Amino acid sequence: MKFLLDSNVFIEAKNRYYAFDICPGFWEWMDNVCGADVGSVRNVRDELTGGSDELAEWAKHRQDADWFLKVDDADTQNQFAAIAANVANSHYTQQAVAKFLDDADSWLIAKASVLGATVVTHELPNPYSKKRVLMPDVCATFGVPYLNTFDALRQFSAQFHWG
Numbered sequence: 001m002k003f004l005l006d007s008n009v010f011i012e013a014k015n016r017y018y019a020f021d022i023c024p025g026f027w028e029w030m031d032n033v034c035g036a037d038v039g040s041v042r043n044v045r046d047e048l049t050g051g052s053d054e055l056a057e058w059a060k061h062r063q064d065a066d067w068f069l070k071v072d073d074a075d076t077q078n079q080f081a082a083i084a085a086n087v088a089n090s091h092y093t094q095q096a097v098a099k100f101l102d103d104a105d106s107w108l109i110a111k112a113s114v115l116g117a118t119v120v121t122h123e124l125p126n127p128y129s130k131k132r133v134l135m136p137d138v139c140a141t142f143g144v145p146y147l148n149t150f151d152a153l154r155q156f157s158a159q160f161h162w163g
Contacts, residue, residue, distance in 0.1 A: 004069075004112045005040045006121035006135065007047045007104055009149050014055040018160075025160040027058065033156060039067035041111050043104035071107045079110040079142075086141060092133050100133035109135060112144050119146040 013019075018026035030038075045068040048059035062068070071080070083106050088097050100106055112119045125136035139146040147155075 002037045002117055003039075003120050003152055004108055004115070004117045005038065005044065006108060006119065006123070007044045008122045009120055010044075010048055010055055010059070012122050012149070014053070020054045020058070023160055029158055029160065031062075033158075034062075034065065034067040039069055041071050041104060041107050042068045043071060043107045044068070047104050069111055071111055073114075075114045076107070076110050079113045080106060083110055083113075083138060083142065087133055087138065091130055093131055096129075096131050096133050100138075105133075105135050106138070109138050109142065109144055112139075113142050117144075118152075119144055120149060120152045121146060122148055 013026060017023065020027060045059060045063055049056055049063055071077070084101055087100055087106070090097075092100075108119060111117070119135060119139055121135045123135045125140065126132075126134055127137050127140075129137070136146050138144075
């Protein structure tokens with residue numbers, strides 16, 4: 001895998017620029033590109049399928065896809081432990097640490113670190129944040145590259161045509 005997608009990539013796409021009724025081509029593209037180069041972790045899948053909207057239905061139809069990667073391997077578990085220790089001993093509030101470790105974000109970063117993949121997220125870095133642990137800040141600490149959806153689409157030379 002070269003790119004691992006955060007939950008917010010799917011959520012923002014559904015809610016904004018690539019809504020199912022506005023840009024079905026984006027979702028067709030996702031079906032074509034997810035696999036060898038693009039994926040996510042099962043924790044993200046679980047966040048997506050927990051809803052009751054179009055995105056949840058879309059994710060449920062793909063819940064057994066190989067591109068939703070397991071995180072139970074020893075390398076990912078060890079990297080998650082290192083991330084957890086680093087975040088817990090950082091400047092964040094206990095509530096921020098607990099939320100971050102409970103969400104898929106920490107697992108996504110751990111898996112990306114193990115695979116040498118790039119995290120794709122809409123989050124922006126803010127190293128001074130105390131009330132929220134942001135993925136780009138943790139990625140930077142662990143040397144995991146990250147970029148936003150639009151930059152990822154450009155790397156794939158993705159185009160969605162109307163007509």
